[in-house]
Amino acid sequence: MSSPAPRAAGHDHQGPDHRAGRPGHRTGPDALWSVEDHLADILAAVRPLEPIELNLLDAQGCLLVEDVTVPVSLPPFDNSSMDGYAVRVTDVAGASEEFPAVLEVVGDIAAGLAESPHVGPGQAARIMTGAPLPSGAEAVVPVEWTDGGLGGGPVTGMRARSKAPEGAGGQVRVHRPAEARAHVRAQGSDVRAGDRALAAGTVLGPPQIGLLAAIGRGRVRVRPRPRVVVLSTGSELVQPDEPLAHGQIYDSNSFALTAAAHDAGAIAYRVGAVTDDAETLRATIEDQLVRADLLVTTGGVSVGAYDVVKEALAHVADEDEPGSGVEFRKLAMQPGKPQGFGSVGPDHTPLLALPGNPVSSYVSFELFVRPAIRTLMGLPDVHRPRVRATLTAGKALTSPKGRRQFLRATHTDGSVTPVGGAGSHLVAALAHADALIVVPEDVESVEPGTEVEVVLLG
Amino acid sequence: MSSPAPRAAGHDHQGPDHRAGRPGHRTGPDALWSVEDHLADILAAVRPLEPIELNLLDAQGCLLVEDVTVPVSLPPFDNSSMDGYAVRVTDVAGASEEFPAVLEVVGDIAAGLAESPHVGPGQAARIMTGAPLPSGAEAVVPVEWTDGGLGGGPVTGMRARSKAPEGAGGQVRVHRPAEARAHVRAQGSDVRAGDRALAAGTVLGPPQIGLLAAIGRGRVRVRPRPRVVVLSTGSELVQPDEPLAHGQIYDSNSFALTAAAHDAGAIAYRVGAVTDDAETLRATIEDQLVRADLLVTTGGVSVGAYDVVKEALAHVADEDEPGSGVEFRKLAMQPGKPQGFGSVGPDHTPLLALPGNPVSSYVSFELFVRPAIRTLMGLPDVHRPRVRATLTAGKALTSPKGRRQFLRATHTDGSVTPVGGAGSHLVAALAHADALIVVPEDVESVEPGTEVEVVLLG
Known part of the structure; x- marks a missing residue:
């Protein structure tokens, strides 16, 4: 079967003329493509997927396509960085263990409580880490700088409110002075409303997901993971755990490449081995198009009389649609000389047809499919180091x-x-x-x- | 609340005495643990999960626990490495384009066909890459070294069998000689039956999955991914996309740490924020135990009166069961001073209680939880580089x-x-x-x- 005229998926305008001008590229069935030219052809044709809105945890590993602005400053209010007592600075000035400041405890301020007591002169409120600084108070003294309301020496902590409710009242002895704003985290000291939290182009890892949650964003616009369908072809292929007859081997490509596609960031679907029959292969590919952003086949791309990937894909291409069609090439590489690339179906879904030998297909995946997957994701760095x-x-x-x-x-x-x-x-x-x-x-x-x-x- | 006597999950025998002997470790509520001692305590108590048998693709990223032996040599039979003709060496000796060897084509040998024709003197069989070398034949000549049966000069490939069935018969002119075994991949030249394909302890990436499939293994025994349940605690926590009232902040820890647990290799479940009520927290933890290999909480571990993780976990521990219980500690680190570690429930499920501040909890996750997850997976290298x-x-x-x-x-x-x-x-x-x-x-x-x-x- 002779090669069709070179056409790139969805990029008719970068067709034969464009490519023929590249150094080292020759046309015709004997043309040897360089690795660079084949890769460049693929990457010029594959476009990042359209962004969608995803729940935060579904967006892990995806590329953010919007600048995210902080809607409300963080922290949203002045709050305590310690478990202790909210006080007025003048009330604890000069305090020491020998001469403690004795303050009236007007109540507890736990994180998340709707209302806080006012702290007046000579008063303190018991306050928990993260709770809002109450009106009247200017600083927090850690509980370790006090007697914890027990009337003894310094304590190491508070007793649980549920077991010792009296801790929210009575008196507390403060053993050290505190400067204004001591142990207070100021409103907006982390991020301010209107600041850019994350820029478009950021890949969302755990800390970025944490920041988005912290500013109240439960959903974000990202490029989704591409859905990659992997088919191996070959009448000799048997699924693992089945008995082998003479002349048969186990299908390994569909397993290795599905795992590799997952590893590259894709949602990978393994279709498994398709027999060497062009009609069957064509029907399988047409079936799979509905869930594929990228199709990867192995086998059937060389010069043999049973190389059905070549045979079948000429029929899948819509002759009336510019940009459709899969071109089969020889590359100046080893392993991996025979390769196919193009697009199939009404949406011009990109398809990479790799050679069938397991090592050839794996090396081809690393060189060509992985960068294509990462280009679909919009990632800035698509290549292996x-x-x-x-x-x-x-x-x-x-x-x-x-x-x-x-x-x-x-x-x-x-x-x-x-x-x-x-x-x-x-x-x-x-x-x-x-x-x-x-x-x-x-x-x-x-x-x-x-x-x-x-x-x-x- | 005072700290209970130190007990490690499931490792009662490595209790207080063992740890008290470590340099820098002191007991009592004011004891400051070093980062190393806390980590060593966790890693001594957490054990790799029991292996299970998984389908190959479900085992991606997991640690193999069995030596896998090759059951049948690969390739399982002598086969052709090219599309060409299977010939006898003497029949093509001295062949050239000017003086070709003319052979009778006795049929096609496609990969996966059950029967092959015998190649007798003066005969050739058209053979495809991967197809078994037929009886009588000693070598393969690539189709490019022949006229492809067309009676002209050298060809670049075969026509598809479905379009040109006559290619499987007639005559072929061979233009070059071939040595014995030329373009033949010998049975067992990749791996031999009885060889060790992969050793126990191998982490299964795409090429390893490919090898296992190639030798016919559809299922393998591996340590499964741990199921990690992440709970944040705090009455001040609101879910993203909900409105914030005064004193409230968004729950970010459960998002960041669920993503981080996934990133570390776990199956991560986000429970979200639990209110500061010991009974609620205890009930939630007991509910979650059924799907947890490891529990991670954030918040409620410090010295405040509303630190319910501390309060609740004392009750979850079964006093009759040695090895149960969560110990709360102060670590000589910043951020992340207050930490809890121990086990809960009838199966002594390990639990790490991290501080509630987002950065403290994230740093604590990296230092302590990630190594614990990777230890559960049995991975050789549990730490960040x-x-x-x-x-x-x-x-x-x-x-x-x-x-x-x-x-x-x-x-x-x-x-x-x-x-x-x-x-x-x-x-x-x-x-x-x-x-x-x-x-x-x-x-x-x-x-x-x-x-x-x-x-x-x-």
């Missing part, structure tokens, strides 16, 4: 000329060591890797001790 | 003697800058921090340019 590290290996790495090779490796303290061989079927090695070594297209051999580029897989 | 960084600040930091201070900060490239002040109510500053500066107990001032310890909040 990359570092330079020194190659530790028993012998030189070899790499085919003209292909960018991604080798599974482990990374520690500036050093990187290959795991397993270059064979793209070594799924066992992948499970022990935490990094990919990048060998550029023009490099055919890398000696141990050389500094190499490394993608950290987190 | 710590680094050394140079303090960037306009003036020296001050810190009270005898308290370990944790200051909100931003960290970049080996440099750390405080955000906001030391006031424990500055929830706005917390939302802009990504690190905590640690100022040790014996340090009262830190000059700009000094190297400090930093907790990275990730």
Whole structure:
């Protein structure tokens, strides 16, 4: 099957002409795309999802799309930072343990009580942390600076109101003076009404969610998590825990990539293995469109006579709709040479068709699908971190000329060591890797001790 | 209320005597616990959850508790690594584009087909990537090394079987020789039956889930995610989006800590704010026990007359059960001085009672609850990473003697800058921090340019 003319999902105007002008890009069925060009093509076509309003906890990990302004200052009122007594400064001036200030306790001020007693000269109100400073009072003395109303020495705390209600009355001896505003948190000292609490573009983690709750925001506008549907294809695929017949293998791609999509921040749906029949695959994809912001398939993208992803997606594309269609390409990379990208269905849902080999599909996911998911989320940083590290290996790495090779490796303290061989079927090695070594297209051999580029897989 | 005798959840034998012997620990209501001692006490008492069997995708992020052995070698059979033709080596020896080997095509071998044709002398079978090498064949020549059965020059791929069924028969011209086993992936070349695929203690990420699926394991024994119930307490607390009356503030702790528990790997349930009534709180906790592996409360742990967490939890503890009970302590830290830890209910469910101030509770969560959650998961590394960084600040930091201070900060490239002040109510500053500066107990001032310890909040 010949490749259709290159078209990007939803970006007809950035079509063949745009891409043909890129360095290194050639057209036609033998064209080899660079990793950069393929990625750029995907990221130019995928747009952040439209924002929706979500409950705070549902918005965790999402990108805020509005500047959030503080509606009411925090704290909303002057309040005590200690459990103690609200007093007038002159009443406790010069107080000491030997010569305490003796004050009449006019009541309790617990946090959340609607009304507070007034504190007049010679009076004090017992006050709890966070409770509003009562009228008349100018400062708080911690309970540890008093006799707690018990008539003895300094105490370490108050008795529970439910067990000792008399603590809200009687007298208290204060052993130390207090300056005006001592142990008082001023209204607005945290944030002021009208301040910007969080800027659009903030990713909502636990402290940001805490701040939004603190200023009374129960719902926020964010870009939602994309819904990613993962399908593997192949008549040879059997679900785990089922018996294998000759020529069959277990479906692992749909599991690995669903987990990887979840890890990238998506709501991931695993459809599982679809048999190598174009009509079945087409019907499955059409069924799934309703819950997909992005479709990911594995297998069926190469040059074989049973590569049904290629075969099926030509039919799903609506010829009358510019921007629809999936293009199948060869990339100058290893593993992961055959790749498909485009869009399907009436909403031009983006689709990435990855090769079927488990390691190829996983590496392709990391390089192309993860950035696409994070672009859908509107996140500022869509790529895995990359570092330079020194190659530790028993012998030189070899790499085919003209292909960018991604080798599974482990990374520690500036050093990187290959795991397993270059064979793209070594799924066992992948499970022990935490990094990919990048060998550029023009490099055919890398000696141990050389500094190499490394993608950290987190 | 006086502190009960120290008892650790489920670890009666590591009771007061054990702890009293630790450096810096004193008993009695004025005892100041160090951060290390409080954390060690928690981690000694909290035990990893009992393993359960989960479906693969439900086990993402969990710790495997069994060594998983490969039941059947991967690949399970010799198979083709290319789309091409399965041939005998002698039949293609010396083949070139000028003098091709002309072979009879005896049929297609697609991946997943139950039966394959035998390849005899002078014959070839068209074979797809991943399909089993047929009997008689010794190597695979890629389709690009042939005329694809079309009688012309080299081709770039096969036509789809559904459109060109004749490709499975006729003749093919092969343009290059192939060595024995060329483009053949040998049975067992990835993993061999009996090999250990993954060791107990592995955390299951996407590649590990892929490997388990590949070897046919649909379910695995892992430590499950802990179910963490978060309750905030305080009669002053109002839910976001509700109007505030005088003396009221919004409940933010239950939101921030539920999000933080989720972030740490837990299944987190937010109960929200419970009023300052011991009976209500006790009933709520008893209700929640059925779904809790860990309970986290905020507020009500200090020395005030309305600190109902203290008041209520003395009643929940079963006096006849050793190991039950929650102990309330003062820690030599800022923020976060008052803390409670122990267990409640018939199963001695661990409970951490954090202070109510939003920043205090968040810092306490990071230092104590997150490690507890990750211990319940059985994870090898329960702590946030710590680094050394140079303090960037306009003036020296001050810190009270005898308290370990944790200051909100931003960290970049080996440099750390405080955000906001030391006031424990500055929830706005917390939302802009990504690190905590640690100022040790014996340090009262830190000059700009000094190297400090930093907790990275990730």
